[in-house]
Amino acid sequence: MDFDLSEEQRLLKESVDGLLNDSYDFEARKKYRTEKGGWSKTVWGKLAEQGLLGLPFSEEDGGFGAGAVETAIVMEAMGKALVLEPYLATVVIAGGFLRHGGSAEQKAAHIPGIIDGSKTFAFAQLEKNSRYDLSDVATTAKKKGAGWVIDGEKFVVINGENADTLIVTARTKGERRDRNGIGVFLVPANAKGIGRKGYPTQDGLHAADITLTGVEVGAEAAIGDPENALDLIERVVDDARTAMCAEAVGAMDESLKSTVEYLKTRKQFGVAIGTFQTLQHRAADMFVAVEQARSMSMFATMAADFDNAKERATAVAAAKVQIGKSLKFVGQQSIQLHGGIGMTQEAKIGHYFKRLTMIENTFGDTDYHLRRVTDAGGLI
């Protein structure tokens, strides 16, 4: 049993913290948001230079063969800095599909572009009525010759406007909510029949609603079994949830730090407001919430190595429940303790709150995951 980072992991943490310290203060972030697609190509290039985009890929595929702990280190740092770049969509999710389900040809075709920073991806999964159910897929992929024709609508696809390649879930057979008959397809974003409508999201990221009308792809587009890819999708989305838990811990940690700093400096009635016990105890409760979230984020991260897929999924769901509870409390109380200034766009604290809130509503909220843990028969 060991909760410490290895020497290499410590160095990784230092390097990613250092990079983001240098290039990602709040003012710089504002500037990046105005760039095309809503994030900075320069920063993305720096992430590539430091090897961060290649972390999880095997050495054989040109990466570093790092595991879930390394991803968590990067995501936590990104949560602290409120990074806008599509690391989750490209490295964690698309990278996850390629690593866990990709053929040798698919890996060779796509991983180098991820690692060198030349290509980004987006995960086109959410549909109008699917909410958090990954098996609820109305988009269809119909066999045509050796390849497929895809029709459907996808929503709130993060980095959907900028991505070079979309990873699209589509039904190859069965009814809308069947667990069987779902495939995952690599679709060039500029393919004929794709319509993309981009917009900013509440937390400062960019997303797109995407229509697919008679989009034709070859047989090589399908990742894994085109008729039975739900296990793969669940696996990758669990990786994404785990990564988001770490991101949330980073964002909560910074929210607490910033709030404590504010309590020390803001004066009312002639004293720092941090001398008032009501506010002290609120901050103490925030600390408790952050530490409990950190523990469960570590749990989910370490669960990536569990052999039993059901146990792994339950661990991740449980982590998302704890993170959801903690982030709501920490996010809301951060605003409350900052008072009026916390209500402004100008203050960074509100941006943490908004990112945390969007994490709660992505890939299953607290209630959704509590139900999953319940249906799995609990955790103890």
Added chain:
Amino acid sequence: MDLAFSKEEIAFREEVRAFFKDNVPPDTRRKLQEGRHLSKDEMVTWWRILNKKGWGVSHWPKEYGGTGWTSVQHYIFNEELQMHPAPAPLAFGVSMVGPVIYTFGNEAQKKQYLPRIANVDDWWCQGFSEPGSGSDLASLKTKAERRGDKYIINGQKTWTTLAQHADMIFCLCRTDNNAKKQMGISFIVFSMKSKGITVRPIETIDGGHEVNEVFFDDVEVPVENLIGEENKGWDYAKFLLGNERTGIARVGVSKERLRRIKDLAAKVESNGKPVLEDQGFREKLAACEIELKALELTQLRVVADEGKHGKGKPNPASSVLKIKGSEIQQTTTELLMEVIGPFAAPYDEHGDDGSNEAMDWTAQIAPSYFNNRKVSIYGGSNEIQRNIITKAVLGL
């Protein structure tokens, strides 16, 4: 990072588990499971079995009878003990006064007291709280006046747990009225059989007798019963209270209670089916289990940290243990209340010895719910814990 115990640790867990299975008297186990109070005899019998095995004072230095276990082994031992369940070693002797004596006491005191603590030849109680000194402990007024080779002790202690069984008391007494309040306190130990001591029971909210008032009326105590230096008692008290950081989470106790909740909820019906099949109830149970898992992980972080870096500087996460641990214990007692619903009402006024079979399965659930409100009050109330986080961790 690695969550798994080593092979050796797993083997150790099996050894501990098997020992409890073979050696904890079944009736003692059952009473604990049902939330009943144990008699003095039942507790002492078990502690002597434990001491004979060499595990009575496991965390003490080896020279005084400790085991030399790693922090992970201590964790495993406590967790298994709480889950079995078996009575934890008497904290007042083993975790509190024992470490103060072997750290600050002289050779004669070590020789005189330590073996008797280990074998519970002496039952110790704690003379800290007073009617006017709860969270503000340093305001205590009980006086020890030096007269020749004796201290004359006058005053009153309260909330003295199981003082009705006690042979010895360790007591914080004011020995200097003129010093700043923390500076004039001494740590004195003496026999509860001394002349001038009166123990008066306090009946608690659940009808139980766990705590007492203890009155001192010109109690004569030899000066050699002072531990360490005069007027340094506050330092020893802080040492004592800071000593046991991880056991306080009582994760094993809550795990055991969750098991009991599931057992009962499978038997009790609501709307024609077991409570355990009610979706709303199941979700509450799952939510509690998630909280407990988070706490367990937080505790393991602290344990792993101690194992690696020693106990010197506490991991900031350790402040979470008392707050969350007590909240979760209370939640589990609430869930039990929810399971039995209207059958929470009957009150067994004949005591909790289990002789009234009609009430056997529910009788202790409401009292245990009422009684467990104490866990967020004692050991430094949860509000005091928040003060500690505020000062020591957040620097406010």
